[in-house]
Amino acid sequence: MNTLNRRDAFRLAGLSALGAAVAACAPDAASGGGAPKGDAAAKTFGFTSWSLNEEAQKGAVQAIVDAYAAARQVKIETASFPYNEYLNQVTLKLRGGQVGGAIQLDISWLAALAAVGRLKDLGAQAAKGGYTDVALSSGTFGGKQLGLPWTTGSIGLVANTEILKKAGVEELPATVEEFEAALRAVAELGGGITPYAAATKAAQLKDILPWMRTFGSPLLDGETITVGDDASVAAVEWYKKLYDARLIAPDVDRFDARALFAQGKAAFYDDAIITRGVVAAQSPDKSLAEKMAPLARPVLKSGDTPQALLWGHVIVVVEGEGSDAAADFAAYATSDTATVAGFFEKVKLPPTTTAGLADPKVAGDAFTTAWTEKITKTATANPFWRYAGYAQIETAIAEQVQAVLVGRASAKDALAKAAETARPLQK
Numbered sequence: 001m002n003t004l005n006r007r008d009a010f011r012l013a014g015l016s017a018l019g020a021a022v023a024a025c026a027p028d029a030a031s032g033g034g035a036p037k038g039d040a041a042a043k044t045f046g047f048t049s050w051s052l053n054e055e056a057q058k059g060a061v062q063a064i065v066d067a068y069a070a071a072r073q074v075k076i077e078t079a080s081f082p083y084n085e086y087l088n089q090v091t092l093k094l095r096g097g098q099v100g101g102a103i104q105l106d107i108s109w110l111a112a113l114a115a116v117g118r119l120k121d122l123g124a125q126a127a128k129g130g131y132t133d134v135a136l137s138s139g140t141f142g143g144k145q146l147g148l149p150w151t152t153g154s155i156g157l158v159a160n161t162e163i164l165k166k167a168g169v170e171e172l173p174a175t176v177e178e179f180e181a182a183l184r185a186v187a188e189l190g191g192g193i194t195p196y197a198a199a200t201k202a203a204q205l206k207d208i209l210p211w212m213r214t215f216g217s218p219l220l221d222g223e224t225i226t227v228g229d230d231a232s233v234a235a236v237e238w239y240k241k242l243y244d245a246r247l248i249a250p251d252v253d254r255f256d257a258r259a260l261f262a263q264g265k266a267a268f269y270d271d272a273i274i275t276r277g278v279v280a281a282q283s284p285d286k287s288l289a290e291k292m293a294p295l296a297r298p299v300l301k302s303g304d305t306p307q308a309l310l311w312g313h314v315i316v317v318v319e320g321e322g323s324d325a326a327a328d329f330a331a332y333a334t335s336d337t338a339t340v341a342g343f344f345e346k347v348k349l350p351p352t353t354t355a356g357l358a359d360p361k362v363a364g365d366a367f368t369t370a371w372t373e374k375i376t377k378t379a380t381a382n383p384f385w386r387y388a389g390y391a392q393i394e395t396a397i398a399e400q401v402q403a404v405l406v407g408r409a410s411a412k413d414a415l416a417k418a419a420e421t422a423r424p425l426q427k
Contacts, residue, residue, distance in 0.1 A: 317330055
């Protein structure tokens, strides 16, 4: 399973066109999507999930479906689409009234699907689910709880502690200054090690956004894009400094970074919590997982809040036939402690409830617990996700940051151009 890889590829290769398609769905939002039809309390409903299409997860997800159907004496009609086609298919079928019940969603897609205007408010289920605050935030849009969080994680930094120890770095860096010092210490080791396998290809340079926030840029203030402010310019100038000093390397994306880290050729890189399984599986070092340590993104000064990008899945429910039962299923799948702990055992995706995280099956996993406490705890959503054209906005920024790295533009000029390009995409 390599969900993040596919997601990134999907966003950058195809979501721009999809964003336009979703934007074209907007009239339904304006009209409220029409009155729900059918018997909301019916005992037959649908469940649409891309995980049911993936070998690594479909068994675990089907087990949840079967257990709920047997316990509640209901019929669940499942459907699935490949991840790269998923949002497009679901959006079109939702508009056509061809999909109902519960639907698995990537958290970055919530705004796009909400625009169709057919999603049920799950506030009542959320109130009694025991979800963490950060998890609930991933399912909130327009002041409503439109999704129940199924797994909540983040994209953050992971370190190879063995390399750091060889470089004389005894503690994980907590500030930008300490981080840069650690990178310089690692660079002195030589041996072809990239101190920080940071994204430098345009296709992945949206990874600069958490660093812009670290330096103090909100990215979006109300409806005003702030990329190009002093803080974001300072962040990109710092990134450029790392690039020129070869503390980060040219032409690196997530795939390259994982390969470097797996080979013991990178001390730090950015990834989602799935990094442990993904990297360890491709590493010749069978003890690499034991050397991996998640760390909070270094802050500009002590006391600042570490920045990380929220990552995860939610389950939404379509108003109409079987929606009451579907909402109950969504609550069961995401908050029943035995269910979410068992799901974690099978697929290592962290639960979203306090009780689920405290279950011994989860709490006993030191890597997951550390990642949750150090990175996910302060993770926030990408503010551009509220726009159907968010992927195009990210691309506009990424292309200009790359222009800075290769010396074609100053950070100030490039980010001003990025903001200018992005403004018409706020729809």
